[in-house]
Amino acid sequence: MIEVSLCPSCSGTFVPTRPVCPRCGVPTRREERPPTGRILCATELFSPAEGWSSPHRLALVELEEGGRLLVRVPGPPPQSGERGILSRDEQGRWVWIASDLSEGT
């Protein structure tokens, strides 16, 4: 599961979690969501930040039950709209690990 923060005022959903809504300034509450989602967009970075190898792939993912987050993509570059599962790497960062989920998975 993936932990998200929900704003009771604007219904904003935030990952990683944060104690206060950045838009409304009110305390958020935490919920867990299934780590499944779809790719909003992805990029292959050929001039990566120090400590990363090229190409370094990143994607914006929309969780199926709401919330968006930036993730690393260790595998081949995904396509916009592709569905898949998130997992954590050894440092605890979210990565896109699977694709080709069939409808209803």
Next chain:
Amino acid sequence: MVSTGITRFGRRPETLEALLSEAGREALERAPSGARPQAILVGNMASGSLAGIENLAARVSDALGLTRCPVLRVEAASASGAAAFQEGCRWVEQGTFDRVLVLAGEKMTGRSTPEVTRILASSLSDAEKTLGGTMPSLAALLSQLYLDRYHVPPEAIGAVTVRNRAQGCANPHAQFQTPVTLDEVNSSRWVSTPLRLLHCAAISDGAAAVVLGPRGTGVPVLGYGQATDVLDVAQREPGIGFQATRDAARFAYKAARTSPEDLDLAEVHDAFAPFQWMDLEDLGLCPPGEAPSWIERGGGLPESSLVVNPSGGILSRGHPVGASGLAQIVEAIRRLDPQEGADDAGRRRRAVCQSVGGMGSHNFVTVLGREGP
């Protein structure tokens, strides 16, 4: 505004203080009365990390021989120059000072590209940095969202670079004063898909300056606004472009009692070519999704009713990050004021300048020009 100054942008051997002083001296020499400024503001993003110096405002006042007036450094990431300008306007409007020298500059070429990439990424959220996010990679994601939403082919991005580089050929301050072809743009190396090298502004050195005076002197500042957005791009309201630009424009247009239809000159933040599409739409100068076709049809050319980035924009001028927001304003003033001597000076009557701080987390919009309908 009373007078302006600007250095040549590009790889410069001088120190940051020397560049700021060069721009400042030019502005002071061009001021009609030559009166000494009562205060100095210095826009700068990262002099400590990029140039190895702090206490920048005091250093510059020392270099200019103006040590007895109040000085202050203003930081708003890559919009620092616009932020300093707006703060200077406030000081003059509120009557705190009659004459303020606003400077903005950055010295970047003394660092390697990986070092600059790391320093610029320090304006991003911790979550983005932890994942290896950089300014180009986040700009690429926002660009891809735009392409997908409006079904624009990635090859269309190059038209922005070709246009701005063509216009930059006439700008003696620009880092790049040569045109590029669409083939050259579309065959330049990838930086972060869908962005190629020639879609991205260059690391640069440079500075700009404006002397602000009381109402009735020079080109009037009609209105200005700034706005912030959630730092983490993924945590913002879903949408295209920058909400912070839309909010800043709303404040600026209201203060200026103007609307996008009244504007005939725009200097927008094209640090990454697709940003120019987003900027034009965020400012209400193009309907959503129509900026690419508008540009390809010739919209924004010097002969158009609205000219966009006649200076060549950041893609031509280069992007010494702290300087760019004020450089836009200098370029606009020189085209609005018949006294400033640009080839097309005085043909335009009202300009908007838009500057993006960070990855759209702190944006500024300024409206300049003649008052009245």
